[in-house]
Structures are given as C-alpha cells and as structure tokens.
Amino acid sequence: MSYLPGTSTIARFALVEALRGKLALAVVAVAVLGLGVALFLGEMAITEAARIQGTALAAFNRMAAALLVVSFVISGISREQADKGLEMLLAQAIPRASYVIGKLIGYTLLAWLAALVFCAPLLIFAPALNVAAWGISLALELTLVAAAALACSLVIGQSALSMLMVAAFYTLSRVMASILAITSSPVGSIGSPSFKTMGWFMGGLAALLPGFDRFASAAWLWEGSAVWSHLPALLIQFVIYLPLLAGVALFDFYRKDL
Amino acid sequence: MPIPVVLILACALLWQTIWSAMYPRTHPGAEDLTEPPSAASIRVSSLDESVAYAKLMNLTLQAHDNQPGISLPFRHLDYVRIEAWLGRILELDPTGQYPLLAASRLYGTVDDPVRQRRMLDFVQRQFLADPNQRWQWMAHAAYVARHQLRDLPLAARFAESLRLHATSRQVPAWARQMEIFLRADMNEFDTARVLLGALLASGQVTDPSEYRFLAGRLTELETRRGPAGK
Structure with a gap:
C-alpha cells in the first residue's frame, strides 16, 4: 500500500467498527434465528426434511446477509459524513483513493466474515463441499453488494435514498433473467x-x-x-464488477468539492 | 481527477458490457414447468398482494413456452401443470379473465385432442364457478368442441351449460341459443324444437327481427321433424 498511504488503517478501522458495534451481534442473532426457523420447518416436513431446511435456510441467509451488510455500510458512511469525520480524514495527507480503497477492503473482509457465519449452519443439512462452494459465491456477492452500498452512499449522501438504490440494484440484479424471459415472450403485442x-x-x-x-x-x-x-464465471463477473463499482465511487469522490 | 480513476471506470464499464454480451442471462435447455406455489405461500410472499402476484404468474406461465433460445410447441408442455397454474391464478384473482383466455384460445389450440379436452374441461369447471362473468369462454369452448374436435355431444353439453347457468341479462341471446342449433345439427330435432319453443314463449327474445328468425327456424324444425317425429 505504499502508493496509497493510510489504506490499511482505514480498512482495519472499518472492520473493527463492525466487530465492536452491533453488526457482529446482529449477524449471529439472524443466523441463529434462521437456523431456528429451518429446524421448525423440518418438524413440519413429511419427507426430504434436510433438503427443505437447507434450501429455506440458504435462501433466508442470503437475503439476510445482503440486508445486514448493506445497512451497516450505508449507516457507517452516513454517520461518518454527519460527524464530519470524513472531512477530518481527508484533511490528513492521504489521497482520496486511500479512503475508498481502504473502506472497500474493510467491507470486503466484513462481507467474507458474514458469509462464513451464514454458511456454518448449513453444514447441518448439506454436504460440506457444496456448502463451501455456496459460501464462496455468497462472499463474492456480499462483497459486490457492500461495494455498491459504498458507492451509493458516497454518490448520493442520504442514507434512506442510498438504501433504496442498493435495494433496487440488488433486486433487479437477482430477477433480471426472469424479467428478460418475460419480455421476450412472443404472445402479445411485441x-x-x-x-x-x-x-x-x-x-x-x-x-x-x-x-x-x-x-x-x-x-x-x-x-x-x-x-x-x-464458480469460474462468477469469479470473472466479480473481477469485472468490483473495479466498476470502485471506479464509480472514486470518480464521484474526486469530483466532489469536500 | 486522476487519470487512473477514469481509466479504471472506463475499462471496467467496457469489460462489463463485453462480459454481458458474451455470457447472456439465459438458461440453457428447456426448463420444466414446476408446480405452482400454494395460495397461502403466495399470500405471504406477496405481502398479501395476491392479485398482483396472480397477474405476474400469468406472464410467467405465458413466457414458459418461449424460454430464451428455444420455443416449445404447446404439445410438449405439461398440461397438468399448466392447468394447475391457471387454476391457482384464478383462485388468487377470481375476476381475472386472462387464465380462461389462455386456456381456451392459447393452450386450447394445441394439435392434440387429449390436451385440448383437458383445457376445455378446465374452462367448463371454472365457468360454473362464475357463469355470468365467464360465459364467453364457455361459448368459445363450445365452438372449439364443435369445429376443431368435431365432438357435437361435447359442444352441446357446453352450450347446455351456458343456457342453464349464464342467466344474467348481460349474456347475449346468441350464447343461450347456441344449444338449439347444435341439437339441430345432431339431428335432435325434438330437443331443439322444445328448447326453441320455450325460448320464444319465455319472452326473453324482444327484438322483432330476432323473433322472426327464430320462429322461422322453429317452423323449419317442425317440418324436418315430420309427422312421425324423429
């Protein structure tokens, strides 16, 4: 990080803030809640109980993890902007890129930790190798979601609007294939x-x-x-999209008169 | 603005566009139509916006036969599941006409009598649940049975159902009279004559031209019946 001084410090503080704050507690609580719901579903299932539990838990954990990471990133950046902590940081002799890249690294580590916590309960229901592949994919997805939340917070500056934008981005990214399938239907006035x-x-x-x-x-x-x-296709998508989101955040951050 | 930042953004945007073009969001091969979700789970997942969800289900089902990259002929579709989807959509949105249109005019046009009959039976069952709002689909089912399946008894059964159940004044007279002509086509002149006579006597036919036309048909049936009857 010799080209971007201060990056590792900013990354470390972003992670420490998450672990010392209520996010770590929230992640564990939601993971336990999801497990409880999955166990309850298993009691109701007549057959394929493990599959029902594992599938429901994976879907729940994926959504919950994305929501938690997004809310943490957006609230953290908003708080920093409101407390004038950002201005104070930029008054130091560090480039603006250090702030963005540092935050991105910190939130990436946070996303991976969250993926790990949300993966663990799935081992009760599904084979470890499959859970591992699912977990890697979740970590990549959460990293992109965190980067999108960071970019939105920096560009928009208002937490409610940023949350709305990231929710729209995430939802559309997940359902776009189905939307395209519907819009390509031959029936109707195409x-x-x-x-x-x-x-x-x-x-x-x-x-x-x-x-x-x-x-x-x-x-x-x-x-x-x-x-x-x-996984290979997902890795390529990740490698392409992370710099894109970082680029958006950096572009706007340098453009702003702070 | 540092040049590396602009370069990163431009290159990433370019790569994302190229990647999307190289790896389009398609699912290779035909996907089977799954069972529709239960009404209860739909109500929960749609936050009780079940009518809106039903509208989306219409589009999802409709898009199923034209999946990205392939277009499935109707005869390759699982009609049991299609019927289940259509039934679920109507259950969630009873005033919607879309599923009945799809059953009678879309999936009912398949070149397979078994599948066609399944759709017609579906239309009849759903017609009985709300005859005055769904009569037009029953009339179309009678037409399909008569002209495509060439099953006159089935067409007459549908038309009879129309006459007996679609009693609202909104239902046009031709729909209620359909059975008479179908019975005549089946050489059931006595039945046709009785039905037509009852219709004229009931006073439901108020248009003079229509009355004259139907009376003429009654005379014609009397003639065909002959002195010994049929």
Whole structure:
C-alpha cells in the first residue's frame, strides 16, 4: 500500500467498527434465528426434511446477509459524513483513493466474515463441499453488494435514498433473467413501440447489472460436485464488477468539492 | 481527477458490457414447468398482494413456452401443470379473465385432442364457478368442441351449460341459443324444437327481427321433424 498511504488503517478501522458495534451481534442473532426457523420447518416436513431446511435456510441467509451488510455500510458512511469525520480524514495527507480503497477492503473482509457465519449452519443439512462452494459465491456477492452500498452512499449522501438504490440494484440484479424471459415472450403485442422500448431498456440495464441470478443459488447445495462448475464465471463477473463499482465511487469522490 | 480513476471506470464499464454480451442471462435447455406455489405461500410472499402476484404468474406461465433460445410447441408442455397454474391464478384473482383466455384460445389450440379436452374441461369447471362473468369462454369452448374436435355431444353439453347457468341479462341471446342449433345439427330435432319453443314463449327474445328468425327456424324444425317425429 505504499502508493496509497493510510489504506490499511482505514480498512482495519472499518472492520473493527463492525466487530465492536452491533453488526457482529446482529449477524449471529439472524443466523441463529434462521437456523431456528429451518429446524421448525423440518418438524413440519413429511419427507426430504434436510433438503427443505437447507434450501429455506440458504435462501433466508442470503437475503439476510445482503440486508445486514448493506445497512451497516450505508449507516457507517452516513454517520461518518454527519460527524464530519470524513472531512477530518481527508484533511490528513492521504489521497482520496486511500479512503475508498481502504473502506472497500474493510467491507470486503466484513462481507467474507458474514458469509462464513451464514454458511456454518448449513453444514447441518448439506454436504460440506457444496456448502463451501455456496459460501464462496455468497462472499463474492456480499462483497459486490457492500461495494455498491459504498458507492451509493458516497454518490448520493442520504442514507434512506442510498438504501433504496442498493435495494433496487440488488433486486433487479437477482430477477433480471426472469424479467428478460418475460419480455421476450412472443404472445402479445411485441411489435408495439412500448414493448420494444421496454425490451431495449431492460436489455441495456441487464448489460450493466451483475448477474446475481447466477450467484449462491440454494439449489447448489444438492448438486454434488457439479456445483464447482458455477464458480469460474462468477469469479470473472466479480473481477469485472468490483473495479466498476470502485471506479464509480472514486470518480464521484474526486469530483466532489469536500 | 486522476487519470487512473477514469481509466479504471472506463475499462471496467467496457469489460462489463463485453462480459454481458458474451455470457447472456439465459438458461440453457428447456426448463420444466414446476408446480405452482400454494395460495397461502403466495399470500405471504406477496405481502398479501395476491392479485398482483396472480397477474405476474400469468406472464410467467405465458413466457414458459418461449424460454430464451428455444420455443416449445404447446404439445410438449405439461398440461397438468399448466392447468394447475391457471387454476391457482384464478383462485388468487377470481375476476381475472386472462387464465380462461389462455386456456381456451392459447393452450386450447394445441394439435392434440387429449390436451385440448383437458383445457376445455378446465374452462367448463371454472365457468360454473362464475357463469355470468365467464360465459364467453364457455361459448368459445363450445365452438372449439364443435369445429376443431368435431365432438357435437361435447359442444352441446357446453352450450347446455351456458343456457342453464349464464342467466344474467348481460349474456347475449346468441350464447343461450347456441344449444338449439347444435341439437339441430345432431339431428335432435325434438330437443331443439322444445328448447326453441320455450325460448320464444319465455319472452326473453324482444327484438322483432330476432323473433322472426327464430320462429322461422322453429317452423323449419317442425317440418324436418315430420309427422312421425324423429
């Protein structure tokens, strides 16, 4: 980090803030709650109890982890902006990139820790290798979500609006494949200008959003060794998209007159 | 603005666009239609917006036969599941006409009598649940039975159902009269004559031209019946 002094310190403090604050407690509490619900579902199932429990828990944990990480990142950045901590930090002899990259590294570590905690209960229900592949995918997804939350907080500056934007980004990224399937249906007035315009708009949006519909599917827990074949494409998507989000945050951060 | 920041943003944006084009969001191969979710789970997952969810289910089902990269002929679709989906959609949104249109005019056009009959039976069952709002689909089912399946008894059964259950004044007279002509086509002149006579006597036909036309048909049936009857 010789080119970006202060990066590791900012990263460390971002992580320490999460671990000392209520986030760590919230992650554990939600993971326990999810496990409790899964065990309850198992009591109701007549057959395939482990599959029902594992699938429901994976879907729940994925959503809960994303929500927790997003809310932590956005509230942390907002608090820093409100307390004038950001201005104080930038008054030091460190480049603005150090702040963004440092925060990104800290939140990446936080995302991976959250993925680890949310993965652990799944080992009760599903094979370890499948849980591992699912967990890696979840860690990549949470990292991108954290980066999106960081970029939105820095660009927008208002926590409620940032939360809304990240929620829209996450939801659309997850359901875009289904939306595209519906818009490509041949039944109905596909020649109408509104349908064509919407089709182009959705196609353009799909090109810009990450393919979260391919990440951390609960069905992977029962796919055997084939589950690993999903990961290379996800890694490429991650390697492309993380710099994009970091680039957006950096671009706006340098543009701003702080 | 540092040049590396601009370069990172531009390159990442370019790579993301290229990656999306190289690896489109498609699912290779045909996906089976799953069982529809239960009404209770839909109510929970849609935060009690079940009608809105039902509308989306219409589009999801409709999109199933045209999955990205492939277009499935209707005869390759699982009609048992399609029926289950259509039934669930109607359960959530009873005033919606979309599932009945899909059953009678979309999935009912399949070139397979077994599947076609399944859709027609579905339409009839759902028609009986709300005859005055769903009569048009029953009328279309009678048309399909008569002209596509060439099953006159089935068409007459549908038309009879229309006459007996679709009693609202909103239902046009031609729909209630359909059975008469179908019975005549089946050479059931006595039945047709009785039905037509009862219709004229009931006073439901108020248009003079229509009355004259139907009376003419009654005379024609009387002639065909002959002195010994059929």
